[in-house]
Amino acid sequence: MQDILELAGVSRAAAVVDRLRGAQPADIVQQLNELDAAEAAEIVARLPLEKAADVFDHPDLAEPQTILAALRPAVAAEILDAMAADRLADLFRDMEEPPRERLLALLTREARAIIDALLVHPEGTAGSMMTTEFVSVPATWSVAETLRHIREVEGARETVYAIYVLDPITRRLQAAVSLRRLISGDPDALVGSVARFDQPVTVLPQADREEVARLISKYDLLAIPVVDEKNHVLGIVTVDDIIDTMIEVTTEDVHKFGGMEALDEPYTRIGFAEMLRKRAGWLAILFLSEMLTASAMQHFEDELEKAVVLTLFIPLIMSSGGNSGSQATSLIIRALALGELKLSDWWRVALREIPTGLALGGFLGVIGVARIAVWQEAGIFDYGPHWMLVALTVGLALVAIVTFGSLAGSMLPFALKRLGFDPASASAPFVATLVDVSGLVIYFSVALVVLSGTLL
Amino acid sequence: MQDILELAGVSRAAAVVDRLRGAQPADIVQQLNELDAAEAAEIVARLPLEKAADVFDHPDLAEPQTILAALRPAVAAEILDAMAADRLADLFRDMEEPPRERLLALLTREARAIIDALLVHPEGTAGSMMTTEFVSVPATWSVAETLRHIREVEGARETVYAIYVLDPITRRLQAAVSLRRLISGDPDALVGSVARFDQPVTVLPQADREEVARLISKYDLLAIPVVDEKNHVLGIVTVDDIIDTMIEVTTEDVHKFGGMEALDEPYTRIGFAEMLRKRAGWLAILFLSEMLTASAMQHFEDELEKAVVLTLFIPLIMSSGGNSGSQATSLIIRALALGELKLSDWWRVALREIPTGLALGGFLGVIGVARIAVWQEAGIFDYGPHWMLVALTVGLALVAIVTFGSLAGSMLPFALKRLGFDPASASAPFVATLVDVSGLVIYFSVALVVLSGTLL
Structure with a gap:
């Protein structure tokens, strides 16, 4: 049986x-x-x-x-x-x-x-991604000899579409030629003669995987040679590995931007304990930082007792600062990742985000004031005899906090990069927390100025 | 001169x-x-x-x-x-x-x-990305004939590394062969004999660009043929175009996740007015939604007047819900984008996020209760005679809100996808806003139960 x-x-x-x-x-x-x-x-x-x-x-x-x-x-x-x-x-x-x-x-x-x-080679570097199975030939070979060689080794090479031409004595990289050029080239010519470019694009083994991806994407390569300082080819990174890397990096960046440690495994396969660990760390850090909001509110306890009406708008105002900050952070993280911005561009960004924040804050401020006026006049809710001053406080606070949010959100990735951290760690929750604490102080400060002598 | x-x-x-x-x-x-x-x-x-x-x-x-x-x-x-x-x-x-x-x-x-x-073909589809400059040969040709043809047309083709073998009469796609296989194959054999796989991977012209990227990445292709319903090759999409697309899509997704419309141009090149337009829309939508927090607080005005101490923890508790929601959203957006999860998996995710949320909420709840107890006992701040009940309210509300945040954050991308929207529109600010409003209601409801008869 x-x-x-x-x-x-x-x-x-x-x-x-x-x-x-x-x-x-x-x-x-x-x-x-x-x-x-x-x-x-x-x-x-x-x-x-x-x-x-x-x-x-x-x-x-x-x-x-x-x-x-x-x-x-x-x-x-x-x-x-x-x-x-x-x-x-x-x-x-x-x-x-x-x-x-x-x-x-x-x-x-x-x-x-x-x-x-x-x-x-440490994980995440060009050296750790490369394979040693590439085709290289001495510069003294002809196109025909090279093609014969490729036919022989084809089965044992990761790619045969890029062929690396080496100095016959020093074995340093002289040129990269493509198979398509080889098969349409003159069989008796030297292999290097079909190279299209003066300098092959190369990368050092310690280069970050994102740099490798950037180069392959910029130069439309099927493979990039990894070379040592003397230009000896150690291996190659192929385009299919780079695509896998890009997907992985994107996933990690989105996880980080969501305010957690990146998962190494698919959501469907990761264990419960591992999942908790990846999320609890940042959640606790953010929670401890956000506790400063409680301290800030305790500091303004007298004002709160006197003008409970102010508390009604705390979530609204704070979240607006966090939202504008999250927008600015997402813009700058990507611009840094794509190399559109360099660290030294921070002041250029600051000069741009301040007017942007003022405009966006003004826009929200007008909506906020209108909301209070309509509710008051329509009799939906009574914000008290000084409702106009309350509306003014909300409007002004929105301008200040949205501007501060845009500025803080755009500067945080620069600051992290400057300190040697990944700018992508500037998550939306991180920015929101940063802006929440300062937002409360801004709100109550505006209130103290506008409402002093009336409500406060 | x-x-x-x-x-x-x-x-x-x-x-x-x-x-x-x-x-x-x-x-x-x-x-x-x-x-x-x-x-x-x-x-x-x-x-x-x-x-x-x-x-x-x-x-x-x-x-x-x-x-x-x-x-x-x-x-x-x-x-x-x-x-x-x-x-x-x-x-x-x-x-x-x-x-x-x-x-x-x-x-x-x-x-x-x-x-x-x-x-x-509409932008963003396989049809709009393809090029018509590919190599195709009838299945009756030999390997040698095909190679001769490739040598002739090499200069005018986007890639010659993938060659498409067509039925000589119907011109339907029969096989895809690679140049590397051709040059090492028997010159007299039929071209189709060097094909490695039974079925070439193809895509329809209306397929989304992310689907094209997924297929090229999954099958490690240098090019994918775009075919009509009858399997006629209309064009090909090459791997370098896909890399550019992936970078573009990632940028768009990060922008959206940051709570704004995706920019079409680099941050450094976009005009001021265009930038405002891309940010103001979502900011206003989120602001209008977040106004519900003011309405919720107005509803609990009496409780607020009686127990100002409750307001101290509003930002802390609300942000924790938003943060756990943002984590869950980032996880699910990526898992959906990578095809790890399907729409029908929503309940599996819900069953996973509820215990995760309870555990994370419990963890934060313990920290929160400890914080209040320490401040009270150390004499840093006086939360009143019922401080233990206040601490209990904060702890229980944290458990409930973090669980709700994890659940809402994980379900939002599913809901958006179900409704035909891009799940990546489930931005961190969007989730935070959703959780803020409900979080307030949860907090005050817990307070009404725990503090009724003492503070309320």
Whole structure:
């Protein structure tokens, strides 16, 4: 009975594999992610080796380590050997013991050396994203020789569309040529002659991944060479890795802008405790800072007792400051990320945000005054005999607080960047908290001036 | 004298052009953007035609229309003819009269027909991003024939790395093959034999640009074919266009999440009036909604008069709800954008956010109660004889409001998506406003229960 069941399992797996033979790796990954590791391993073991390696090269595969650990060591070793060097390094970077040592032992000596070299680079740098599987040829080769070489190594290279031409003696990078230029070029010409540009665009291994993305996007590259100070090519970062990086960075930035630590995993997969941890930290910091509002209000307790009418507008006025601040912060975070603004541009931005804040604050102030006047005159609510002065206080406070919000919101990303933090940490809640505390002080100060002698 | 000056100008321009001959288009664009249109036109006119077309193909060129209008018509016509079809369509899509008609007249009849076909597709769709300059061959061709064809057309195609194999009679798409596979394949084999996958990944012209980006990223494509319902290839979208799109979409999403309309232009280049317009709209909507807080407080006026001590914690409690809501919104916006969550998953998220909110609210509640107790016992501030009940009110209200914030913040993107809006419109200020109004009602309701018979 057991045998028959097993047999049924085997033939089912075989049927699945048959369907997957011509499928895209991304689609196979999606199906494997829905199985447990043992089932997934059964499928993977039956895939052609090249396909299996493609599956493990795909960044969306949920538990590559567990599946590898569930495979027969010989099969796992073959797959590891066929994987792209950069993905292999990523795999071991994230891996925990026990499987780590056992899987490392399956690697060839060369693969181990390559991985060790890649793992030196800190996560998030060009060095940590690069792969060593690129095509390079000496400048003395002809176009035809280069094409012959590409045909031979095609299967073992991450991309063959960018070819790096090296000085035959120093092995320094001289030029980058594209396959399209090569195949339409004169076969007898030197390989460097089909280069379109004087200087290949390169990046140092310690460059941030966002800088790599910026360069690939700016120069429309399919791959960028990572070089050392002497212009030796250490590896390349390809455009598909950059797209994955951009998606990851965007997610992190949105999470941070929402006022939390960025999740490393999809919302659907992260554990409850981890989720709490990522959210509780910033929530507590913001809460402790916001406690200053209670202190500020305690300071104005006498005024509050005398003019309870003022409390009615506290949330309205404070939130307006936070909203204008959040707008300004979102603008500046992106402008800094895109390189449209530099740190030294802060005063230019300040000079722009002050009139913007005054105009927006004036606009809201007029609405606010009108609201109070209409409610009063229509008899909806009685703001007391001095309602005109109360309206004036609200209007003036709105101008001041919206201006302050725009200014504070736009300066916060600069300040964070200056202090060495990520400007994207200037979250909307962070700005709102900053503006709330100062907003209260501004509101009561305006009230003291306008209402002194009447309500206060 | 005039002549000599002109001569100096000419020789200076010639020297500049000499330097630019081997430069990357992106770097030339950067330099041109710092000149006025007449100066830029002078440089462009001296560049080799291919280079000039590359410059106009670059999306960062600030004022392509003005520069084209400043060129001699013959030169402008040559450049327009050499440009990529998708960029040409973008150019005319954005162009205003007068130059539009004049430049359109410079196009060849074929170019006009192609542009007219591309301009049919609404902005932001796959159809509007595609170019018609792709390589396609009938399935009856051999690998060698295909390579010969690629060599001939290389200069006039946006990419030659993806080749589309069509049914020789119906011209429907059968397979996509890569140049790398072709050059290492058997020259006499049929072109389709080197295809790696059963089904080419395709997209319909009406697909959203974010869907195009998702597919290119998921399947690691260099280009994706845009096909009609009958699987005829209409054009392709290339990976470099997608990267530009992703950057644009991210900027728009951050702006929206910051609570404003997305800017179409860099912060540094947008006009003052346009900037006000983009910010004032949402600011006013949020302000009008937030006015409900004033109404809510008016409703609880009696309670406020009796227990001024309650007002001290209003900003603290309300902002905590807004912050937890902003966190939840940022999580869900990204999870929806990445396809990790579908509309039908809303209840799964709700079931997750409620315990998360309770835990986070409990955590903040404990801090809040401790704060009041410490201030009271240390004699920093006197919250009155019923300070313990006040502390209990604050603690319970925090639990309720943070839970409500997490729930509302996570459901808002779903609700917007359900109603056909962009879930990214669920901005942090939007959520904060939503939670502020309800937060006040929750706070006073809790107070009425806890403090009834003592303070209230």
